Amino acid sequence: MNSVLLALFGFLVFFLGFRFYSTWLSKRIFGLDEKIKTPAHEYRDDVDFLPTKKHILFGHHFTSIAGAAPIIGPCVAAYWGWLPAILWVVLGTIFMGAVHDFGALVMSVKEKGKSIADISSRIINDRVRVLFLIFIILLIWLVLAVFAMAIADLFVAVPTSVLPINIEIIIAVGVGWLIYKKGVDALLPSLFALGLLYYFIWVGTETPISFETMGLTKSQATNTWVVLLFLYSGIASLLPVWILLQPRDFINSHQLIVGLALLYLGVFIAQPVIDAPMLRLTADGPSMFPFLFVTIACGAISGFHGLVSSGTSSKQLNQLADARMVGYGGMIGEGTLALASTIAAVAGISLVTRCELPAVGHIADLNWAVYYDSWAHASGNKAAAFVLGGGALIESLGVSPALAKTLMAVLVISFAATTLDTATRIQRFILAELGSALSIKVLKNKVVATLSAIIPAMFLVFTNVEDPATGVVKQTGWALWPIFGASNQMLAALTLMILTLYFWQKKKPILPLLIPMLFIMFVTVTSLFINAGQFLKTNSFLFALDIFLIALIIWMIIEGLLTVFYKTRER
Numbered sequence: 001m002n003s004v005l006l007a008l009f010g011f012l013v014f015f016l017g018f019r020f021y022s023t024w025l026s027k028r029i030f031g032l033d034e035k036i037k038t039p040a041h042e043y044r045d046d047v048d049f050l051p052t053k054k055h056i057l058f059g060h061h062f063t064s065i066a067g068a069a070p071i072i073g074p075c076v077a078a079y080w081g082w083l084p085a086i087l088w089v090v091l092g093t094i095f096m097g098a099v100h101d102f103g104a105l106v107m108s109v110k111e112k113g114k115s116i117a118d119i120s121s122r123i124i125n126d127r128v129r130v131l132f133l134i135f136i137i138l139l140i141w142l143v144l145a146v147f148a149m150a151i152a153d154l155f156v157a158v159p160t161s162v163l164p165i166n167i168e169i170i171i172a173v174g175v176g177w178l179i180y181k182k183g184v185d186a187l188l189p190s191l192f193a194l195g196l197l198y199y200f201i202w203v204g205t206e207t208p209i210s211f212e213t214m215g216l217t218k219s220q221a222t223n224t225w226v227v228l229l230f231l232y233s234g235i236a237s238l239l240p241v242w243i244l245l246q247p248r249d250f251i252n253s254h255q256l257i258v259g260l261a262l263l264y265l266g267v268f269i270a271q272p273v274i275d276a277p278m279l280r281l282t283a284d285g286p287s288m289f290p291f292l293f294v295t296i297a298c299g300a301i302s303g304f305h306g307l308v309s310s311g312t313s314s315k316q317l318n319q320l321a322d323a324r325m326v327g328y329g330g331m332i333g334e335g336t337l338a339l340a341s342t343i344a345a346v347a348g349i350s351l352v353t354r355c356e357l358p359a360v361g362h363i364a365d366l367n368w369a370v371y372y373d374s375w376a377h378a379s380g381n382k383a384a385a386f387v388l389g390g391g392a393l394i395e396s397l398g399v400s401p402a403l404a405k406t407l408m409a410v411l412v413i414s415f416a417a418t419t420l421d422t423a424t425r426i427q428r429f430i431l432a433e434l435g436s437a438l439s440i441k442v443l444k445n446k447v448v449a450t451l452s453a454i455i456p457a458m459f460l461v462f463t464n465v466e467d468p469a470t471g472v473v474k475q476t477g478w479a480l481w482p483i484f485g486a487s488n489q490m491l492a493a494l495t496l497m498i499l500t501l502y503f504w505q506k507k508k509p510i511l512p513l514l515i516p517m518l519f520i521m522f523v524t525v526t527s528l529f530i531n532a533g534q535f536l537k538t539n540s541f542l543f544a545l546d547i548f549l550i551a552l553i554i555w556m557i558i559e560g561l562l563t564v565f566y567k568t569r570e571r
Contacts, residue, residue: 100305
């Protein structure tokens with residue numbers, strides 16, 4: 001089968017979803033009333049609350065949610081064949097992920113920019129608010145750890161990406177100054193910045209920067225990058241959004257559009273034949289159900305997106321009508337990235353020769369059967385399929401192999417870094433909210449909350465445990481990936497539960513919210529119980545954490561059911 005058909009199928013469904021389904025949701029459920037004064041105007045402080053043009057906010061939202069996860073997830077999930085991965089990415093995005101993101105953004109704006117957890121206290125009760133906050137905090141620590149490790153690994157593996165990524169920070173600050181202090185329209189500076197970034201990608205390809213050349217071992221180099229990344233994310237999360245967050249994300253949104261255009265142009269020119277089987281059920285790894293639906297999290301539906309919608313995007317929305325483009329459209333953008341990652345994994349890698357795989361080593365001729373010969377290799381290689389397969393697709397356009405590899409690495413790192421500092425900012429908000437709920441005044445301090453966000457995540461990076469799936473000793477953050485996927489999806493289910501109750505109380509149609517909630521809830525609870533069985537045999541810490549998450553989830557579900565029961569009796 002030709003990979004072009006997969007791309008065309010995805011484009012068509014995404015277009016129809018945005019054109020028709022999001023419009024129906026806007027009118028029948030979410031009620032995008034332009035008369036509503038958004039929190040960006042009502043609470044404007046030019047630090048966290050700032051009215052923002054929709055195309056700039058789209059850039060922030062899009063790049064904040066489109067981190068490494070929609071790349072890593074499909075690259076691993078291709079282990080089960082191309083059909084389940086493609087269907088889950090495309091249909092999950094349209095009917096679940098985009099609905100979740102759109103709804104969370106609208107609800108937060110209508111509730112004065114409050115977080116999902118804060119809203120849950122009004123919809124259900126204060127107990128659920130605290131439980132929600134604890135659950136979110138645990139999840140974000142995992143997000144911070146995983147994304148820091150992913151970026152550090154790529155900096156070490158692709159040292160040509162170091163210069164352009166760090167130069168981009170300086171460029172973004174300059175763009176922010178021009179837009180917000182000099183009143184220059186955003187488009188021209190951001191396009192100039194994009195051109196400058198691509199110039200430094202070329203320079204970086206010729207001038208790699210590596211700590212290993214300075215005498216550090218590979219492990220020491222990776223750990224050094226982790227420390228620097230957490231230092232960066234802490235500082236960036238404390239800066240006003242106009243200085244770095246908005247302009248960098250706007251540049252990155254252009255970069256992603258260009259990068260995706262190059263990838264899909266490569267697909268149409270090279271037309272690689274799908275190397276993977278349509279379906280693979282008998283293998284050494286975990287069963288496709290339920291683990292496909294938690295392995296591909298952010299590329300189909302993700303609870304973290306609800307945190308971005310209600311944590312940063314709702315505080316910058318200029319008018320409620322913009323929520324459709326930002327919320328639903330942003331998820332369509334991420335679905336397009338996940339689709340590209342899937343195509344790279346099931347077809348693009350067949351174009352690759354002479355490469356290094358993280359979990360295997362040197363390969364003379366790469367194909368799907370080599371990359372996915374075992375679950376240990378598939379999960380250990382992570383995003384390599386996207387970098388290698390995507391790079392091969394770009395090479396078909398006449399780009400040199402070294403430059404193509406740098407382009408792909410910069411693409412992945414840019415969005416992972418965006419997610420890293422956005423997640424740190426959100427964690428600061430959430431910790432402050434927990435401090436308010438539990439009367440812990442010290443957590444309301446921005447610096448204390450930021451340190452409390454970073455330090456536990458660093459612990460997950462610098463401690464090692466045995467991976468229950470493979471028996472390999474690895475960093476705790478990577479060993480926790482199955483829990484991250486499941487808890488991330490469960491957060492999405494819980495957010496959908498709050499959305500369902502919220503719009504049910506407003507007497508709106510709720511089936512588009514209820515059905516995804518029930519499906520995701522069933523899948524994730526099942527996966528957490530299966531993981532608990534594995535952890536019980538191998539690692540008591542991971543087992544205890546898994547059980548704790550299950551207990552929190554069941555408690556919140558019971559509280560939600562009781563709310564429905566009492567509200568129904570009142571009616």
